[in-house]
Amino acid sequence: MPLPDVDHAWTVRVRWTGDRGAQAYARAQSFGVGAQASLRESDPAPSAIEYLLGALGGDLACGFHREASAQSIPIHGLEVSLAGRLDNVLVHLGVVGEHGHVGLTSITGTIYVNSDADETTIEALWKATLARSPLFTTLSRSAEVSISLRVVS
Amino acid sequence: MPAANAIVVGAVMYDPKVSLIWDIIKGFFEQQGCSIDCVFFSTYELQVDALVEGRIEVAWNSPLAWVDAQRRTGGTCRALAMRDTDRDRVTHLIVRRDGGVRGIKDLRGKTVALGARDSPQATLLPVHHLRQHGLVANHDFVPQRHDVLVGKHGDHIGGERDAMASLEAGDSEAAAVLDLNWAAWQADGTVDPNRLGILSSTAEFDHCNFTVLDRFPGDRARRWTDVLFRMRYDNPAHREMMDLEGLKAWLPGRTSGYVALAEATEEQRFFDQSGA
Structure with missing residues (x-):
């Protein structure tokens, strides 16, 4: 019996729009990307690194909800808070004489879950979420990713 | 892409927020028709190397970097400008x-x-x-x-x-x-x-200044200072940078406030001992 074709590539197209920005197109959606890693208080669009963190948080939030739904466990609320740190942001800024690299070395954060289920059940859902998360699995191979679970009522 | 004929300015980055200060300065200079390119250094020693070797034209120097640049150029550097708060510190x-x-x-x-x-x-x-x-x-x-x-x-x-x-x-x-x-x-x-x-x-001393070599052309120096001195604290667009950098006004550079520091470096053999 032939193996099913499970190879699938997700595609985006990104177009530079000038003035330090780009527009990404994915299927029927598009979104603006600002700087690579902005230090400003505000920008017209999130930076690339914020999209990456947002993507991880979205992956985990959606993944957790999917795991809960599969077991008919109601989730009243769910929020993920994340912070990412580069090895040396000064290297990214092009500072002559700085050492290190520009990659993320750590991502820390918390997932807050509001549910009537007991903590053991919630923890099991969280474990399954992490195991099935493409972005957590990818990023945790290159950075220290530490996200704690907090059950809130 | 670097602008043609842009003035190349060096600064030491002790904090990532320094890049924001220079974003504002660069934007203002470009608005005023004077392009600048910024090069950031991790230490003043590297910055003074770049100044002396001609890789940058203007160096935002600490007082010690000024003394070092003077020492390495036979005292021929010029100080184009400084903050009001650089003067008469103790x-x-x-x-x-x-x-x-x-x-x-x-x-x-x-x-x-x-x-x-x-x-x-x-x-x-x-x-x-x-x-x-x-x-x-x-x-x-x-x-x-x-x-x-x-x-x-x-x-x-x-x-x-x-x-x-x-x-x-x-x-x-x-x-x-x-x-x-x-x-x-x-x-x-x-x-x-x-x-x-x-x-x-201590006796009063001066702090940072924009340092150039004696061969820095006069017309480029005038372009630089003309635009710099147009910055105004009462302009909200400039105030953010000026607050970050800790000044209310840019003033002409002066070099009389570095005498004690030059004496200190000799007395403590700072450069002989690499600062040890």
């Missing part, structure tokens, strides 16, 4: 009011907390000041250095903050602190002026 020697130190002579045999070894305000100048009052480091008093981010010439206040913490903890009998930091720390409650007070202050 360093205070702070003591505990209940510490029993009433005059400089009382520091004989005591420990004096200093900043980073290459900090003009928190090490070189206060050590010079004490020597002028008859106290020689490692002979008449024990210098306790706080080497935070060496190479950045004390731009990062961590060394001074650690020196102050040492004084407050009783690990030293005096601490050297720039007047601006002393004022700011009193205002924000970091220090308690009822417990700590000024024992003595």
